[in-house]
Amino acid sequence: MQDVKEFSPACPLPIEQYPQVLLAHGGGGRLMHQLIEQVFVGAFGNPLLNARHDGATFRLGGARVAFTTDSYVVRPLFFPGGDIGTLAVNGTVNDLAMCGAQPLYLSSAFILEEGMPVETLWRVVQSMKRAAAEAGVSLVTGDTKVVDRGKGDGIFINTAGVGIVEHGLDISPASVRGGDVILLSGDIGRHGIAIMAAREGLEFECAVESDCAPVADLVMRMLDEGIEVHCLRDLTRGGLTSALVEIAEAACVRVQLDEQAVSVREDVRGACEILGFDPFYLANEGRFVAFVAPRDAERALEIMRSHPTGEGASLAGRVAESGNPLVTLRSRIGTSRILDMFSGEQLPRIC
Amino acid sequence: MQDVKEFSPACPLPIEQYPQVLLAHGGGGRLMHQLIEQVFVGAFGNPLLNARHDGATFRLGGARVAFTTDSYVVRPLFFPGGDIGTLAVNGTVNDLAMCGAQPLYLSSAFILEEGMPVETLWRVVQSMKRAAAEAGVSLVTGDTKVVDRGKGDGIFINTAGVGIVEHGLDISPASVRGGDVILLSGDIGRHGIAIMAAREGLEFECAVESDCAPVADLVMRMLDEGIEVHCLRDLTRGGLTSALVEIAEAACVRVQLDEQAVSVREDVRGACEILGFDPFYLANEGRFVAFVAPRDAERALEIMRSHPTGEGASLAGRVAESGNPLVTLRSRIGTSRILDMFSGEQLPRIC
Numbered sequence: 001m002q003d004v005k006e007f008s009p010a011c012p013l014p015i016e017q018y019p020q021v022l023l024a025h026g027g028g029g030r031l032m033h034q035l036i037e038q039v040f041v042g043a044f045g046n047p048l049l050n051a052r053h054d055g056a057t058f059r060l061g062g063a064r065v066a067f068t069t070d071s072y073v074v075r076p077l078f079f080p081g082g083d084i085g086t087l088a089v090n091g092t093v094n095d096l097a098m099c100g101a102q103p104l105y106l107s108s109a110f111i112l113e114e115g116m117p118v119e120t121l122w123r124v125v126q127s128m129k130r131a132a133a134e135a136g137v138s139l140v141t142g143d144t145k146v147v148d149r150g151k152g153d154g155i156f157i158n159t160a161g162v163g164i165v166e167h168g169l170d171i172s173p174a175s176v177r178g179g180d181v182i183l184l185s186g187d188i189g190r191h192g193i194a195i196m197a198a199r200e201g202l203e204f205e206c207a208v209e210s211d212c213a214p215v216a217d218l219v220m221r222m223l224d225e226g227i228e229v230h231c232l233r234d235l236t237r238g239g240l241t242s243a244l245v246e247i248a249e250a251a252c253v254r255v256q257l258d259e260q261a262v263s264v265r266e267d268v269r270g271a272c273e274i275l276g277f278d279p280f281y282l283a284n285e286g287r288f289v290a291f292v293a294p295r296d297a298e299r300a301l302e303i304m305r306s307h308p309t310g311e312g313a314s315l316a317g318r319v320a321e322s323g324n325p326l327v328t329l330r331s332r333i334g335t336s337r338i339l340d341m342f343s344g345e346q347l348p349r350i351c
Numbered sequence: 352m353q354d355v356k357e358f359s360p361a362c363p364l365p366i367e368q369y370p371q372v373l374l375a376h377g378g379g380g381r382l383m384h385q386l387i388e389q390v391f392v393g394a395f396g397n398p399l400l401n402a403r404h405d406g407a408t409f410r411l412g413g414a415r416v417a418f419t420t421d422s423y424v425v426r427p428l429f430f431p432g433g434d435i436g437t438l439a440v441n442g443t444v445n446d447l448a449m450c451g452a453q454p455l456y457l458s459s460a461f462i463l464e465e466g467m468p469v470e471t472l473w474r475v476v477q478s479m480k481r482a483a484a485e486a487g488v489s490l491v492t493g494d495t496k497v498v499d500r501g502k503g504d505g506i507f508i509n510t511a512g513v514g515i516v517e518h519g520l521d522i523s524p525a526s527v528r529g530g531d532v533i534l535l536s537g538d539i540g541r542h543g544i545a546i547m548a549a550r551e552g553l554e555f556e557c558a559v560e561s562d563c564a565p566v567a568d569l570v571m572r573m574l575d576e577g578i579e580v581h582c583l584r585d586l587t588r589g590g591l592t593s594a595l596v597e598i599a600e601a602a603c604v605r606v607q608l609d610e611q612a613v614s615v616r617e618d619v620r621g622a623c624e625i626l627g628f629d630p631f632y633l634a635n636e637g638r639f640v641a642f643v644a645p646r647d648a649e650r651a652l653e654i655m656r657s658h659p660t661g662e663g664a665s666l667a668g669r670v671a672e673s674g675n676p677l678v679t680l681r682s683r684i685g686t687s688r689i690l691d692m693f694s695g696e697q698l699p700r701i702c
Contacts (some may be wrong), residue, residue, distance in 0.1 A: 048489065125391065
């Protein structure tokens with residue numbers, strides 16, 4: 001047993017400034033990253049956690065194993081294109097895929113609020129079953145807790161996932177190199193708009209459905225074809241911009257994004273204009289970026305475009321040969337500006 | 352993609368009887384088991400889940416891997432002998448140990464309520480760090496969600512765990528045999544009383560501290576010494592009785608428990624009398640039962656008693672050579688009665 005004293009440093013967060021947890025601490029932006037870096041990485045710090053990736057990869061016996069977790073608190077529980085159950089399976093499946101792992105096993109832990117209709121739970125569980133079958137994973141262990149009325153919000157789900165890494169690549173920010181191309185798997189912003197519309201009861205001319213989908217099959221295909229993938233990241237909370245800023249900072253590289261190559265559907269763009277959202281920050285649940293060695297760019301794009309979850313793939317940017325950690329956006333009219341994480345909260349409880 | 356229709360059966364729970372989720376659905380008793388069996392095992396059912404154990408064990412590459420999860424919603428967050436952070440680490444470490452696995456890696460996912468003091472989170476995280484160091488595990492991946500004020504209860508934590516199984520035994524209810532001895536690792540009921548006292552602001556003559564502790568080191572020692580362990584189960588929600596009833600039902604065996612060999616501390620017994628609790632149903636967080644081949648009973652007890660977390664171990668019961676799935680208690684005065692799970696809720700949010 002270790003000495004207790006060495007473990008009791010003062011909290012490194014600026015507590016005077018933020019004495020209480022804010023919604024923005026879970027929003028995928030700067031405040032969340034401050035919390036993660038200073039509290040969690042600060043306390044638990046170890047080489048695996050320090051990799052700042054969507055999951056941890058380690059050796060067990062002879063196998064290379066990936067391990068990840070996410071809790072899902074989306075509101076409302078059901079939305080166009082999915083529900084909390086679909087999300088809870090696909091989100092964790094995708095985080096494993098982002099480690100370059102074949103997803104195999106999921107846990108599912110439920111925190112239910114007293115008084116929630118059992119029928120609602122049943123619908124969610126059926127969605128999880130369907131999503132697991134579609135993604136080719138098994139739900140093998142679980143837990144159920146019930147909290148008293150008013151101390152939860154219907155249903156929260158945690159899934160953790162275990163997958164196997166069957167290639168020799170190290171897919172993580174540390175592998176990103178100058179010259180890498182950045183491939184974007186499709187149009188962005190649909191999940192955020194679908195949630196927002198469902199939450200506020202908004203009706204747009206065409207209903208926007210969430211892009212929620214498992215992307216592991218596409219990722220496995222790229223790896224099977226020998227594409228030299230350096231890093232992968234799904235574009236969930238904080239959207240495309242936050243994902244790229246995270247990677248630029250973790251890898252200490254400069255990322256140049258090309259606005260023209262980033263597809264946003266007309267209905268999503270319209271909804272964003274009405275609601276005052278920027279699609280570059282909106283959450284997606286079936287989109288990712290791949291940092292790939294430049295010589296494999298064309299072949300990787302072909303593979304992506306031939307797969308249902310990558311049909312709209314584009315070469316959206318590049319890693320500069322040198323420069324400070326930064327993400328710049330080259331606009332349609334040729335100007336360039338810096339993209340940063342937002343510090344507050346655009347849209348809480350998106351996943 | 353599979354046909355959606357085949358996945359939409361009607362909910363098998365008696366919804367007319369329980370249209371809403373009750374606190375008892377998370378209480379470790381009969382209602383929780385009905386929910387798990389009919390909804391979760393019913394929907395997700397696969398051989399690993401069907402083993403009805405504290406975690407799943409499977410092969411990955413050449414390795415035998417154990418995988419488990421639990422969410423922690425204990426109220427209050429801090430109690431004599433531990434807090435939600437200690438619990439979140441030890442609970443999952445112990446579930447891995449109950450699979451006969453050496454715990455290695457944990458995930459930690461936080462659901463925070465807007466407005467919670469950051470200082471409280473920091474204290475909990477420090478506890479997790481200490482508990483992880485004590486149990487010899489690393490926290491390698493995580494997640495943070497924030498829910499709006501009034502939609503959570505300060506802090507909920509989920510941990511999932513991955514461990515490695517380095518022996519040839521199949522430690523699960525299916526391995527339990529007639530004649531097995533049942534070893535109990537120590538006195539029971541302390542965690543339940545500690546929580547209850549902290550929650551209600553009760554002060555007993557001597558403060559009862561939770562027994563919260565990691566038991567993996569003791570379990571590994573038993574396995575290293577070649578003890579033929581058939582099944583292990585920690586005595587959390589529902590306590591000793593529910594654990595034994597679960598195993599008796601899953602293994603289809605009759606279990607005979609000896610009241611005289613079950614140690615309950617005087618202060619715990621006194622508190623139970625005042626509060627109207629039965630210590631046989633109270634939660635523990637550092638106690639377990641081991642079903643062991645009879646020829647190894649003496650040696651196993653010696654190993655347990657020589658370890659800090661098993662000092663008070665006893666031979667508490669036996670598996671009958673035949674009989675229906677049932678747990679019977681032989682009292683101090685020689686009479687015998689049947690023990691069953693409670694159907695309602697003795698003490699909600701104990702872990």
